Amino acid sequence: MGRKLLAVMLAVVLAVAIAGPSLADNYPSKPIKFIINFSAGGTTDTAARLMSSKATEILQQALICMNKPGAGGTLGVSEVARAKGNGYTIGTCNMPAVAIIPLTRKVPYEPFKDLVQVCAVMPYEYALMVRGDSPWKTWEEFVEYVKKNPGKVTYGSPGTGTTNHLVTARIGKELGLSWNHVPFQGGVKETAALLGGHVDIINNTTASVASSIKAGKIRVLLVTSEERFGMVPDVPTMKEKGFKFSQISYMSVVAPAGTPPAALEKLSAAFQVACSDKGVIKSCAQLDLHPKFIPGKQYQALLEKLSAEWGALLPELGVKIKK
Amino acid sequence: MIQNRMDFKLGIGLAVFCIFLLVYLIPKHVGPLNEADALMPTLVTGFVLLLSLLLAVQAIRRPGDKQHGAESHSGTKGSRWYTIALVVVIMSAYAWLLDITGFVLTSLGAMVALFLVFGVKRWLPILAISLGTLGGLYLCFDIMLGAPLPVGTLVETFLE
Amino acid sequence: MLETLAVAASQALTLTNFFGAALGIFLGSLLGAIPGLNGTMAIALLIPVTYTWSPLFAIAMLVGCWKGSVYGGSISAVLLNAPGTPEAAATALDGYPLTKQGKAGKALKMALYASVIGAVFSDALLMVASPPIAALALMFGPAELAMLILFALVVVADTGAKSQLKGLISTALGMLLATVGLDPITTQQRFTFGSIDLDAGIGLLAMLIGLLVMSEVLVQMEEGWKEAHAEAMVKSDDPNASRVTWPELKGCLGTIFRSSILGSFCGALPGVGSITAAFMGYDQARRLSKHPERFGKGELQGVAAPEAANNAVCGAGLIPLVTLGIPGALSAAVIMGAFMIHGLAPGPMLMVEHPETIYGLFMLLILSDFFMLIIPLPLMKAGQWVVSVPRAYLFPVILALCVIGAFGTHQNLFDVKVMVFFGVVGYLMKKWELSPAALLIAFILGPMAEVYLRQALKISGGDPSIFVTKPLAALFLALSLGAIVWTVLRNRRSKKTA
Known part of the structure; x- marks a missing residue:
């Protein structure tokens, strides 16, 4: 009995090994x-x-x-x-x-x-955004404010080493901005901090805050993806603003x-x-x-x-x- | 003499563990103290060290509450330490084998072993309860929720 | 407005939707009551199944499942001292002693009434006061949250331990364990020993199941389960042992009300969660009680308080979700997926674009709360029957459920190993009279405290005065100091009287 079982098992294993290469033909079979x-x-x-x-x-x-x-x-x-x-x-x-x-x-x-x-x-579609009631209407106004108030402005990201963090940090570096990075744990907490006025600007996906954007609670200042968004057609992309990179x-x-x-x-x-x-x-x-x-x-x-x-x-x- | 042996041993044991953390684990697996990552672990470890030394000192002077100690029960009706160890061994084997022999076989084996350890000797209830539980779980996870329980690498090879 | 409400009512209050809510409550309380399985797992696993259903049916069912499981956890906590859900860990502190006195029925009913009152309270808040509460929640930034968490840590630090010192040790150990994984700010690895599984940290649910459920099996083995079994089967000669009398309920109403407010508050704040709420609710009941020494020995208030608080989290957890698109609690985050898949993007426009659906949902939620008075009753009876089964038959099943529960949440085999490890840790802790409950709550609060502190300091550019200059942060800092002074004074007073 035991030997028979062993033989059957061996046969199965062998069959699998031989049949292996031909599996792709009828893929997917499970x-x-x-x-x-x-x-x-x-x-x-x-x-x-x-x-x-x-x-x-x-x-x-x-x-x-x-x-x-x-x-x-x-x-x-x-x-x-x-x-x-x-x-x-x-x-x-x-x-x-x-x-x-x-x-x-x-x-x-x-x-x-x-x-x-x-x-x-x-x-994923990304942008830099501020609160709807903040004084900055355009990206230029914001940059000007940061330059006049070095060290005072904070920007949020969903975490250290995310594209959101890296792109924003690189923008700051190229423009010579002095601002502080605050990493949050994920986009949700980042958005909450922006809405509560605890950070000044965040880089987040637009899909996750679409409702707030439509309600005017959040204003998009700069699109960091390659192309403009249908939701905010007037907001320029960072490429249009002369940056040689974008958030992909x-x-x-x-x-x-x-x-x-x-x-x-x-x-x-x-x-x-x-x-x-x-x-x-x-x-x-x-x-x-x-x-x-x-x-x-x-x-x-x-x-x-x-x-x-x-x-x-x-x-x-x-x-x-x-x- | 030391009044509360359990607390004294616990305090010293924890203190030794904390020192091991401070001098070896934190520098090796977190980073040097001057970095922000290491601040919290170091502070908390220091705190535990302090508290456990306090516990050890207290234990020397203050006797323990005899009525509530777990020892008061052992030896009478409770299981012996090796039975508890056996359950832990079965559970560890269960956890480690789940990946290899899959949900059905491993669970069945483990449950039967546990029943035997707990002193249930009649096979009918053992099999009925084990198979009932496993069948219910399989129905719930694999069929209703579409979130399959592990098949096991060994079983997978056979099924192919 | 009235028209909207009428349309909402006609859309929402259908038999099908009520059935969905009832089904959710039933499934939730069933899974919550089974040690090892829990509601968060149920919701995460149910979400994909609900994708094909109508939004109101799906959401009512998921929220029902959430509430049901929060209550269901108390059944196993009270009867077996093995909390089925993390929220119920605080309920076990006084619930199990009541069972040992033969008053399991009383404890379970009190937990039920407190749960329903808490749930109705927070759903009513959700319906009438969402915008101001959401605005309040937003005022809590990293600095405020850091101080709030500090306050929570201070008040719950010695929960469930025999001595304050051991309570503090358990708390600190919990905070230490929570540092395993990626550093929350720099994302560097801490204590991961090269294992990718540890990068994500120790899984909360896996740890909880080991720490509270598996360990309890080992403890009862050692103490002699025949004895534990006999203790739990004690018949009380109190004629009201399996029901709550009106004076008893009245005596707890103050506690329940305060807990409901606390729970709603914790629910509305993103990320604070129901476990914190339950422990804080328990603590306020103990602190404000005239007989704090009765807590931990079968005080009915100690069952009512955490249950009202943890159920109040559910409704309030939806407040920031429907007003801001930010989920307040873990399960709310998962439920957000159900909103999204049905094209209801959560956020400020939700009320504007889909008022009928949202108001309909609110009505459905409030009405379905009353189902909670009936649906769990058979489970309660079944639970009492199950614990009368000899433990030798019960324990293998519970241990297998622990394994599957630990695996099922994230379908991760590593979590099973974590569960077994913490089963042993929990057993040793109970043997050494440390408090697994305090460790658990510190494990949850510790990393939050660290993250918010460090974030606040990043915002202020390293200046710690941010914790004093922000009014809400200063308030909670003062409350924390006050709580410490209170504890010290009370200890001194109790020593004098003793």
């Missing part, structure tokens, strides 16, 4: 684990779930969403990096988790070796290194359809989110460029670098 690297209820989570339900239809297999939030998104990303590269574990990823954080502290993955970018699906971070889909190219292609195609699906776009638009597809290779190249660019600047911006 549900796919989709690890979301932020908590349930946030923007990333909402967008990911909206897209995954569309992607499920196309792939004909369920994407099982699991939230693995924490440590600036690195916890979820490392979970993907550690998984087997068989196409059945993928996850969401933000730009700092691969391009910036690995430079500042130890993470258990090599961002460009252990992970493959399947595709980027949605840009996408929500992307990542897979572990070693995932078969055929599987990557199928996944990428599914998310491309999901990004341009009318229903998804409409649901996202209600929350002021705007999906946009970028092929994986192209986004990977962008990440490598951004990593090199920001890496060189980190010490100047007052961020500690990994020893």
Whole structure:
């Protein structure tokens, strides 16, 4: 009995080993684990779930969403990096988790070796904003005030080493502003501090404060993303104001290194359809989110460029670098 | 003589732990004191050190409250220390094996082992309660909520 | 306005929506009552399921689930001394002693009445006074919050310990444990020993389950569970042992009212949360009581106070959410996702753009609070039956639930290891007469104190006078000092009388 069982087990193992390479042909043959690297209820989570339900239809297999939030998104990303590269574990990823954080502290993955970018699906849209009843109507007025009152103005970010912090610090450095950085724990507390008048200006995603912007409680002074926003069409971008950089971070889909190219292609195609699906776009638009597809290779190249660019600047911006 | 042995040992033990934190763990795993990161851990550790020394000194002079000590029960009807240790060992094995042998097998094994340790010898209730609990959890997590419990790497290999 | 209300009522007060709220309360109290499982987990796991439902149904159900679980936790806290939810940790302090006196029914009913009063109070505030309360909440910036947390730490520091010294040691140990993980300001690693899992810090729920539930199993093993079981099965000769009499309820009303205000306040402040509220509620009841020495030995006020406070957090936790788009409590943050997925972007425009939905929701919430008077009753009975099962049959199930509960919250296997570790820590702490409850509350408050202090100093450019020049910060600083003086004076007085 025991020997028979052993033989059967061995046969199964062998069969799996032999059948392995051909698995990609009928991929996906079982549900796919989709690890979301932020908590349930946030923007990333909402967008990911909206897209995954569309992607499920196309792939004909369920994407099982699991939230693995924490440590600036690195916890979820490392979970993907550690998984087997068989196409059945993928996850969401933000730009700092691969391009910036690995430079500042130890993470258990090599961002460009252990992970493959399947595709980027949605840009995060950022801006510098002040309270609706503050005296500054334009970016120039604000800059002038900071220059006249060195050391008095405070700016908030959702945390040290976030793109929000780095971009704002770099703006300050290029303009020679003397102001103080106050890192909060996430965008929610940052927004509360701005609304309560405890900091003067913050860099945050516009989607998370859309309602306050429409109500006039928050005024956008400068768009730090590449292009102007439909919500505040008159506010200029930082590129228009003569800066040579801007705040670029996408929500992307990542897979572990070693995932078969055929599987990557199928996944990428599914998310491309999901990004341009009318229903998804409409649901996202209600929350002021705007999906946009970028092929994986192209986004990977962008990440490598951004990593090199920001890496060189980190010490100047007052961020500690990994020893 | 020392009046309250338990408190004295506790105070000294904590003090030793704090010194270990101050001279080794904090410098090695947080950073030098002049940095903001290390300020809070150092301050709190210093505080614990102070309090635990105080506790040890107090214990020398003041006798403990005999009525409430956990010792008063042991040896009579309570489990022996090795039974408690056994439960801890089973729970640790449960936690570490969950990833490998998966939710169903590990939980079943652990629950049966726990029942035996607790002195339940009849197999019918053991299996009925274990399988009932696990079935309920599986139904709840995997089927209703779509949040799967771990399958286990070993089991996964077989299922493929 | 009246028209809006009429439309709101007709949309919201449907049988389906009431069913949703009732279902939520039932699920919440069930999961809350099961040691190891809890409501935050239920809400996080339910969110994706609710995406396809209508917004009012989904939100009423999630909020019901939240409230239900906050109450449900007290069932296991009172009956087994193993709080099913973090909020109920304070309820166990006096609830379990009442069970040992054969008055489990009384304690559970008192917890229920206090919960419902707290919930109605805070929902009423949500409905009529959201804007001014939200404005008040915004006045609390890092400096004010730092002093508020300091005050909370001072007042709850010795909760549940046998001596003040051991209470303080437990508190400090909690603060020390909370420094594990990424530094909240510089994001450098502290005590992570190269483990990515520790980067996110020690998981609160995993730690709680180990510290309060698993440890209790080990403690009862050592004390002899047959004995513990017999103690808990004591029949009281008090004819009112399983109900709350009117004079008893009346005697607690003052406490319940004060706790409701405290709870609402904690709920409206982003990030302060229901656990803090429960402990502060417990503490105010003890401080203002004529018989503080009865607390911890089965004082009914000690059950009513934390339960009113932690339930009052729920409604108030929605105040900053619907007025500012800022969730006040952990579960409110998760519920925000339910608003968003249905196209209701939380924030000041919510009331303007969707007044019918929001007012409808308010009405639904207040009315469904009264369901709480009925729905948990069968669970209460079931709970009392379950604890009458011999513990040898009960404990393996509880231990398995601890493992699954620790895993389920974040679907993280590391959390299970954390849970087992803290199970042992909690056992040792109880053996050495340290207070796991004080450690827990300090674990929550400690890092907040650190973050807000450092943020405030960043705002002021390193000048500590910010804590005195800001009026609210100065107020709480003064209150903290006052509380310390009070404690010292009272100790001296009790020594004199003794």
